[in-house]
Amino acid sequence: PHCLKCQCETSHPQSILYQILNKEEQDETRWHPQYYHPCYSISSAGCPCEGNRKVVLRTPEVTCMRASEVLLKTITFIRNLPSFYHLPQEDQALLVQQCWAPLFVLGLAQEWVNFELKEISVPSLLKKILLNQSLTDSDKVENSSLGASLVDVQKMKNFLEKFWNSDICAKEYAYLKGIILFNPELPGLRFRHYVQTLQQEAQRTLMEFSSMMYNRNLGRFAWILGLLASLKAVNAETIAELFFRPILGEVNLNELLLETLYFKQDLL
Template identity: 65%
Template sequence: MLLPATANSASMATKIPAEKFGKCQCETHHSKSILYQILNKEHGSETKWHQQHGSPHCSTRSKGCPCLDRRRVVLRTPEATCRRASEVLLKTSNFIRNLPSFYHMPWEDQFVLIQQNWAPLFVLDMAQEGVDFDLREIPAISLLKKILLNQSSTATSELSGSSAGASLAEVQKMKNLLWKFWDLDINAKEYAYLKGIILFNSECHVLKCLPYVQSLQQEAQKALMEFISTMFHGNLSRFASILQLITSLRDIDADAIEELFFRPILGEATLNVLLIETLYIKPGWL
């Protein structure tokens, strides 16, 4: 039986207008010469980003634009935000550790469920804790500027291929999802049931005890539906809306989360390994 965990009330941040997120770089036009634009690309990009506030609500003109995938971002205040993210991750691991039903499964299944579901669980806890964050865009590297500054082609190639920072498209997707949860004003019990639905993921068909996991997920879904029906007078449209968010949660890129919130702390280490060690899963599996 899943027991809802007591959660602290989430502090809500002030919503930022969508237009402040900024236009797609592909749509930006300048009257300066092309050479001028190239030589000043790094400075201009940085200045423009500092003038924006990183709203999670993207412009419809930017949706589907490939430049969002190419643009890389880092945290504006990494020390404070990484500390907050670490606290959220600890809460996620504590939720898993305090579920006896989870540890009744073979350790191989525990490993698969953690590997597949830690990212959506983390975002869910970010939403519950009301954690918002500001971003800073990494200036794009101007190849011509590197050449004019007499940097070697090898150094230029390494810089151009650098994957520092997280994809703006993936981070923007996560911020949008956080705001959807906050708009629904999910309460502590709903979050607890949602975590059970996410963790006991019946779509992991490689599990040895798949029927057991399916039964636990169904139990969590039934508990959520009954709770919403009681609290919201039989109006199950809320139940449907919340379940729709689960698909979006599973679509969140775990690598983007790791790169944005934990790379400054972990260095070259892998978050999956850290979580497994924290939860005392059999080390021989690694």
């Protein structure tokens, strides 16, 4: 089959504006199956412009609502940890701001939140603007967001697929969230030793649970911890751009998270 050429491989002797206005427009694509076509694979493409491709949610009105629910459940999980409140507020704020993104992705996995994407066609939007053509509702949704990195979003989707194929139970998710939240490696922590103790306790509890459930076989425990390492690649800005900018705009998500965390619990 004929492989799609990358835009950076095309050249035209005319001006940049001419190239933008006359570039062939590609149809919007669903995440699958085309993205898994051997000629359309990000992992094998190796093209320098792959990292510049941007995507938005195909159904933001549905997915953003589910994402907001997952984020609220994530904050509720933190609020229900008595040990968290033994830390000074500076450490609490640091942990939340630095760990909310991987916790959120774990929440997406636990709630089985899947989502479809569409790639932003920047040249076609610019063409309509320059030619003073009216934008459709779909164009306005795309234009309201800068879009998230396709490469980063694919990493997150790959992580979700691995967890969905692992049959993780609710208790395992809770222990994993504790391991993620209490990260003693964050610079600036005042009670680093206490945070480390809490993380070790979560790891020990997860190990004991896995040993009990799987006939003292710790292979699953080690494998799940290995999965958590991939969460370090989760980009908080990508998550904010994809799931929350369409509904929150330019709101500072870190500040919103802290306000929600310390909001009166009986109002949640």
